Amino acid sequence: MARVYADVNATLGQSWYDYDNFRIDWSPPERYEIVRRVGGGKYSEVFEGVDMANNDQCIIKVLKPVAAKKIKREIKVLRNLTGGPNVVALLDVVLDSSGRYHSLIMEYVDNIEWKQLFPRLTESDIKHYTFQLLKALDFVHSHGIMHRDVKPGNVMVDYQHRKLRLIDWGLAEFYHPGTDYHIRVGSRYYKAPELLVGYKQYDYSLDMWSVGCMFASMIFRREHFFRGSDNDDQLLKILKTLGTEQFDVYLRKYNIHFETELESLLTNYAKLPWSRFITAENQVLASSEALDLLDRLLQYDHHERLTAREAQAHVYFNSVRLEASSAKVE
């Protein structure tokens, strides 16, 4: 059971979380023009486009027919989260003339690639963007939704405007206590231990592990902090850092029967001090307050991990919180 927001969906009611029974009014495609392809994946092709009604740039996410069933969930989630801080806005939903291709029209973000961004982030940048990501996630979690695929590729950053948007809600789900969820979600480097050991009754705290991985990347200047070659190797990388003593405590507490033939996964490892990852290049970013926050995010036990709200209250963000609150006063 989630430590916070456990009964949100029960309180908000079926009309909030039921995404099977709702009709979608699809707009005709003529209003939007594709400019260029910016990316894509298993379920969609993503384009930069123009909204001819106002000449604004937009993002056109064309969903592949295979994703048809999941469309309703993504649209329901995006509509529920409309207006939330740092959540990408869904502007329209479009069906092409053939009736085969469903598209989501999203607000445009002048995104800088993570590969280019993470090496140039200053401590003030890291505080700002991490705080903005936590703000988005506390809003999302408090509305009963888990993102389940938090990673740099789903965090759009417009560096010039210091703007951050959480995107790609195709894997998001509504949290209901006691529910077994799929564990083949997320992206390998950012998968929480519960996914890697097959614990299905996870909750919002799944996203907080991923935040921890991104935060570690930023303060240690490493593109991906836990970089496994497959799911077993991913867990091994985590064990070698967090140690096996607390891993065994975690497995016992949740009565998790994790079976493996891999010798490496049955070996004992000591927990490494976070200071082990400090280098000349990142020591200015990896302050003791940053390491304390990191330690409280990268916990095996999902109940122990800080929530997004608790993380925002961490001393590491004192300067940012002050700035945020003074901005409100103006």
Ligand SMILES: CN1CCn2c1nc1c(Br)c(Br)c(Br)c(Br)c12
């Ligand atoms: C793969 N790329 C690069 C930029 N970019 C990509 N996918 C995007 C999605 Br989905 C959204 Br929504 C937005 Br907004 C932006 Br920007 C996106």
Ligand code: NA
């Ligand atoms: Na999206």
